[in-house]
Amino acid sequence: MAIKDYLRERFFPHMWCPGCGHGTVLNSMLRAIENLALEKNDVVMVSGIGCSARISGYVDFHTLHTIHGRALAFATGVKMSRPDLNLIVPMGDGDALAIGGNHFIHAARRNIDITAIIMNNRIYGMTGGQFSPLTGYGKLATTSPYTNIDHAFDTVSLAIAAGASFVARTTTYHAKQMTDIIQKAIQHKGFSVVEVLTQCPTYFGRKNKEGGAAEMMENYKNITTPIGSKASRENPDLIERGIFVEKEMPEYCSEYNKIIQKAVKGK
Amino acid sequence: MKNQIKFVQGNEACVEAALYAGLDFFAGYPITPSTEIAEHMAVRLPQIGGKFLQMEDEIASLCAIIGASLTGNKVMTATSGPGFSLMQEALGYAIMTEIPCVIVNVQRGGPSTGLPTHASQGDINQARWGTHGDHAIIALTASNHQDLFTITVEAFNLAETYRTPVLLMLDEITGHMRERLHIPKPGQIPIVSRLKTSVKQGVDYHPYLPREDGRLPMSDFGGIHRYNVTGLFHDMWGFPTDNPQIVHGLLRHLLDKIGNNVHLIAKYKEFYLEDATTILVSYGSSARSALHLVNNRRNRGERLGLLELQTLWPFPYGIVREKCANARHVLVVEMNMGQILREVKIAVEDPEKVFLANRVDGMFITPTDIRNILRLIQGKGV
Numbered sequence: 005m006a007i008k009d010y011l012r013e014r015f016f017p018h019m020w021c022p023g024c025g026h027g028t029v030l031n032s033m034l035r036a037i038e039n040l041a042l043e044k045n046d047v048v049m050v051s052g053i054g055c056s057a058r059i060s061g062y063v064d065f066h067t068l069h070t071i072h073g074r075a076l077a078f079a080t081g082v083k084m085s086r087p088d089l090n091l092i093v094p095m096g097d098g099d100a101l102a103i104g105g106n107h108f109i110h111a112a113r114r115n116i117d118i119t120a121i122i123m124n125n126r127i128y129g130m131t132g133g134q135f136s137p138l139t140g141y142g143k144l145a146t147t148s149p150y151t152n153i154d155h156a157f158d159t160v161s162l163a164i165a166a167g168a169s170f171v172a173r174t175t176t177y178h179a180k181q182m183t184d185i186i187q188k189a190i191q192h193k194g195f196s197v198v199e200v201l202t203q204c205p206t207y208f209g210r211k212n213k214e215g216g217a218a219e220m221m222e223n224y225k226n227i228t229t230p231i232g233s234k235a236s237r238e239n240p241d242l243i244e245r246g247i248f249v250e251k252e253m254p255e256y257c258s259e260y261n262k263i264i265q266k267a268v269k270g271k
Numbered sequence: 272m273k274n275q276i277k278f279v280q281g282n283e284a285c286v287e288a289a290l291y292a293g294l295d296f297f298a299g300y301p302i303t304p305s306t307e308i309a310e311h312m313a314v315r316l317p318q319i320g321g322k323f324l325q326m327e328d329e330i331a332s333l334c335a336i337i338g339a340s341l342t343g344n345k346v347m348t349a350t351s352g353p354g355f356s357l358m359q360e361a362l363g364y365a366i367m368t369e370i371p372c373v374i375v376n377v378q379r380g381g382p383s384t385g386l387p388t389h390a391s392q393g394d395i396n397q398a399r400w401g402t403h404g405d406h407a408i409i410a411l412t413a414s415n416h417q418d419l420f421t422i423t424v425e426a427f428n429l430a431e432t433y434r435t436p437v438l439l440m441l442d443e444i445t446g447h448m449r450e451r452l453h454i455p456k457p458g459q460i461p462i463v464s465r466l467k468t469s470v471k472q473g474v475d476y477h478p479y480l481p482r483e484d485g486r487l488p489m490s491d492f493g494g495i496h497r498y499n500v501t502g503l504f505h506d507m508w509g510f511p512t513d514n515p516q517i518v519h520g521l522l523r524h525l526l527d528k529i530g531n532n533v534h535l536i537a538k539y540k541e542f543y544l545e546d547a548t549t550i551l552v553s554y555g556s557s558a559r560s561a562l563h564l565v566n567n568r569r570n571r572g573e574r575l576g577l578l579e580l581q582t583l584w585p586f587p588y589g590i591v592r593e594k595c596a597n598a599r600h601v602l603v604v605e606m607n608m609g610q611i612l613r614e615v616k617i618a619v620e621d622p623e624k625v626f627l628a629n630r631v632d633g634m635f636i637t638p639t640d641i642r643n644i645l646r647l648i649q650g651k652g653v
Contacts, residue, residue, distance in 0.1 A: 012499075014508070045494075045495065066498070069499065069501035070334065070364065077330065077335050079338060081296070081298065081334065081335035081336055081337065085338070086492075110327040260317075260322060264320055267317035267318045268317070268320070
């Protein structure tokens with residue numbers, strides 16, 4: 005199927021700024037779904053609020069655009085009701101880890117079979133450039149005009165600590181790797197987390213003098229390295245990308261089916 | 272045959288009624304005095320192949336059941352004041368997206384943590400106005416376990432009929448008190464199933480295009496029709512829009528589908544109203560004391576009557592006006608500072624004849640409490 009066939013053209017043009025990385029994420033995600041040959045009727049996309057959340061409107065799946073931070077809670081209800089469906093939850097960094105942080109760690113802890121894609125542009129874009137929990141110490145934003153004194157989460161460490169059974173990181177510069185990782189994340193039976201570093205030239209880039217979209221993407225090439233690479237050992241400041249965790253663990257919906265069997269027997 | 276007569280808490284009666292109504296899915300978070308609902312659900316739901324989820328908070332609980340409802344399930348959550356406050360945003364989402372669900376609030380004393388194990392009816396106005404933006408809401412209540420059973424089934428029926436969240440405003444007394452419950456035979460109380468679309472696969476389905484009667488046939492999420500659901504103002508496709516005509520049309524639809532059907536939604540009970548010169552208006556556990564007093568005074572020849580409201584929102588102004596038209600005094604009995612009193616004053620022709628008998632100290636309002644107020648109003652002294 006052509007990528008175009010996964011899109012709702014009625015919804016276009018999209019609302020993202022020129023140079024925004026979210027379109028690249030959409031592209032990689034659709035290619036992953038195409039590679040897996042998933043039926044459109046078998047995919048449910050649930051999103052919250054923010055630039056990233058608008059991705060759900062553009063795709064021709066069952067799409068649920070919910071409230072800020074709670075996408076994973078809605079997705080949990082859908083998945084528990086219909087474990088046969090593929091649940092994909094794209095979220096921004098603020099959506100997933102500030103207002104939605106609690107739901108994120110608990111979904112990871114349950115190991116429910118949902119694919120969470122955290123589109124990390126280190127800023128609240130839709131409201132005009134306020135710092136997020138991933139902006140990082142020393143960075144500038146409209147609500148940290150002097151400098152940001154909030155330290156950032158490390159999404160990967162957080163997801164691992166919370167118990168996610170698949171954890172990966174990639175960037176918009178590494179679009180082919182992103183497709184590959186998202187594909188594996190969807191296939192993985194359990195809670196999977198994919199952090200994608202994605203550029204916001206309009207707010208984060210401009211405020212922090214990181215240049216335009218092209219410069220920001222090139223920077224992803226320079227500041228990241230494959231997990232366990234020689235470069236990583238020599239320069240611990242580099243951000244590792246790739247699959248950090250991929251393990252088999254009891255999945256929540258399957259576990260609940262066992263509860264049902266127990267309850268029916270004991271009735 | 273299984274014994275269909277039980278001696279149970281109101282919270283358990285609520286669970287049995289929800290199962291009778293066809294509940295498939297419950298998500299909740301422990302909070303006094305509603306916790307027994309979650310506990311019984313955890314036992315009962317998997318026995319029939321249903322799903323029980325304990326979520327990380329009340330926000331997630333309501334969000335999860337909304338997601339589950341969209342796939343075609345009948346769903347419920349239960350909480351108390353602080354949890355109900357947390358649910359307000361997601362409640363608005365369910366109203367906007369027209370997703371059926373039932374939310375139980377076993378009220379306790381507030382504000383804030385308040386009085387977790389004491390009696391109060393302080394959330395009645397929050398039920399009406401808690402979530403932001405103009406909206407309509409359905410809120411029901413009951414004063415005894417048999418009525419609570421029927422009203423809980425009714426809550427599910429109304430949620431499906433009007434595609435809206437329905438609030439069940441119980442209180443600590445009805446929730447925790449034990450009394451006799453007779454479980455009706457299947458079919459004894461009618462059950463409303465979800466209205467599903469007859470649009471076939473491959474044919475355009477408009478998820479948000481109401482039929483002529485205002486109802487919206489649903490397509491199960493994950494089924495043959497793919498569509499968008501959003502809390503933004505949306506067109507008939509479920510796509511976001513800020514077109515003023517569509518925005519106005521959707522808001523009117525959300526208000527009118529409930530506002531125009533108050534006569535169908537309103538449930539109430541009346542006792543000795545025909546010749547009553549003094550009418551007590553009450554609801555929930557307060558109505559038990561009110562009824563006790565009315566029965567007592569009738570035996571002594573006093574012309575007292577009781578109008579027990581089971582539908583609190585939309586407020587049945589017409590019914591209250593009509594029933595209270597000939598009364599000399601109207602006494603609203605409730606455990607708050609007059610949240611339904613205000614509506615009764617609006618409803619009647621002569622608001623000066625409406626008085627309040629309340630208690631807001633966490634203690635249950637007794638027949639004596641009501642009688643003392645009544646004597647003052649009637650000029651008999653305490």
